[in-house]
Amino acid sequence: xxxxxxxxxxxxxxxxxxxxxxxxxxxxxxxxxxxxxxxxxxxxxxxxxxxxxxxxxxxxxxxxxxxxxxxxxxxxxxxxxxxxxxxxxxxxxxxxxxxxxxxxxxxxxxxxxxxxxxxxxxxxxxxxxxxxxxxxxxxxxxxxxxxxxxxxxxxxxxxxxxxxxxxxxxxxxxxxxxxxxxxxxxxxxxxxxxxxxxxxxxxxxxxxxxxxxxxxxxxxxxxxxxxxxxxxxxxxxxxxxxxxxxxxxxxxxxxxxxxxxxxxxxxxxxxxxxxxxxxxxxxxxxxxxxxxxxxxxxxxxxxxxxxxxx
Numbered sequence: 001x002x003x004x005x006x007x008x009x010x011x012x013x014x015x016x017x018x019x020x021x022x023x024x025x026x027x028x029x030x031x032x033x034x035x036x037x038x039x040x041x042x043x044x045x046x047x048x049x050x051x052x053x054x055x056x057x058x059x060x061x062x063x064x065x066x067x068x069x070x071x072x073x074x075x076x077x078x079x080x081x082x083x084x085x086x087x088x089x090x091x092x093x094x095x096x097x098x099x100x101x102x103x104x105x106x107x108x109x110x111x112x113x114x115x116x117x118x119x120x121x122x123x124x125x126x127x128x129x130x131x132x133x134x135x136x137x138x139x140x141x142x143x144x145x146x147x148x149x150x151x152x153x154x155x156x157x158x159x160x161x162x163x164x165x166x167x168x169x170x171x172x173x174x175x176x177x178x179x180x181x182x183x184x185x186x187x188x189x190x191x192x193x194x195x196x197x198x199x200x201x202x203x204x205x206x207x208x209x210x211x212x213x214x215x216x217x218x219x220x221x222x223x224x225x226x227x228x229x230x231x232x233x234x235x236x237x238x239x240x241x242x243x244x245x246x247x248x249x250x251x252x253x254x255x256x257x258x259x260x261x262x263x264x265x266x267x268x269x270x271x272x273x274x275x276x277x278x279x280x281x282x283x284x285x286x287x288x289x290x291x292x293x294x295x296x297x298x299x300x301x302x303x304x305x306x307x308x309x310x
Contacts, residue, residue: 033296038068040304041105044075049108050083056157056178056220057085059149061142064093070163071105072299077161078106079307080170085154089144090114112148121147130228132236142248145216150225157185162217164287164295166303171283173265174220185221186263187256188271188286189213195253196244205234206257213264214253215271217286221262227255 058077062070074086086106090099092114102109118138125134125147137143145160157178177183190213195202202210231251234241241247256262267275271286273294287295 030293030296033293033300034068036300037072037296040300041068041071041075044105044304044307046105046107047075047078047082049078049086049106051085051108053083054085054155055081055083055175056159057087057149057153057155059087059089059145059153059158059160060163061089061091061144061149061160062094062163063091064095064098066163067094067098069295071102072295072303073161073163073165074106075307076165076167076299076303077171080167081175086110087112087149087152087154089117089148091141091144110152112152114144117144117148121151124151125228128228130232132239133228133232136231136235136242136247139242140247142245145248146231146251147228150223150227156181156222157220158223159218159220160216162286165218165284166287166295166298167284168298168302169283171269173263173269173283177220177263183263184259184261185219185223185256186265187211187220188215188218188269189264189267190215191272191274194246194249196241196247196250197238201238202254204237205230206254208257208260210257211253211262211264214249214256215286216249216252217271217288218265218269218284219252221252221256223255230255230258 058074060070060074070088074088078084078086086109088102088109089112099111099113102111121137122134125131125137133143133147137147149158149160159174174186177186193210193213194215195210234251234254235247241250244250267280268283269286270276270280270282270284272288273285275282276285285295285298
């Protein structure tokens with residue numbers, strides 16, 4: 001292995017492109033901080049979830065690559081609110097050791113294994129004649145958010161959270177909606193409208209103005225399985241949408257627009273470090289994984305010291 005690394009370095013040294021060295025440095029630093037993050041999480045005490053008094057269901061879809069980050073994200077929420085059903089939907093890539101780590105760190109968590117869910121959810125959708133939906137779920141991993149999370153939810157409200165979100169304070173705006181039933185839900189504001197369909201297609205199915213800058217990475221809602229009929233209608237008529245990376249987010253945005261009474265979260269729920277750069281006091285940050293290792297550093301240096309004092 002050492003010989004291979006030396007050979008690789010010698011090969012790359014012939015290039016004068018400084019961008020290569022910047023990328024190499026970023027990759028090295030991210031690997032370093034990932035290891036450091038894993039070490040910090042291992043040291044943290046477990047969280048005992050109070051499922052008997054759960055106020056909502058927290059859902060995450062994650063994989064082996066972002067496993068450590070997913071644990072950090074969930075810890076940052078459950079530190080503030082333990083009265084939840086915690087549902088972890090894995091994409092089929094987690095090891096048995098990682099499954100064990102989840103169960104040890106989050107006592108009371110429910111883990112949905114991809115292989116088992118494939119059979120159950122496929123049977124559920126096909127039995128209801130939702131054949132296009134069943135096909136979509138087979139081909140598109142983010143469809144687990146559309147179907148599995150709603151089928152398996154244990155409360156009126158579901159909060160789905162990406163594995164690159166951290167909470168620095170108690171998310172009162174989210175939890176107050178759950179407590180008072182004041183809205184159908186709330187959502188993170190994106191940097192732009194990132195939807196699969198153009199305006200003319202959206203207007204075929206949504207007869208009201210579309211919500212602006214909807215992002216499903218931090219999204220509270222009270223949707224149920226009746227949403228599936230709408231999904232089936234859209235994807236049956238728009239089969240080209242199967243190849244869109246943003247289809248799941250678009251379908252959620254369409255339903256949010258139709259139902260109304262969803263609250264855009266304030267700027268303190270940041271995305272892509274916009275408000276962080278302005279020194280705005282934050283409740284949460286949605287980093288977007290491509291932003292390097294800021295997520296890791298913030299957990300290690302800002303959150304871990306607070307958690308370790310428990």
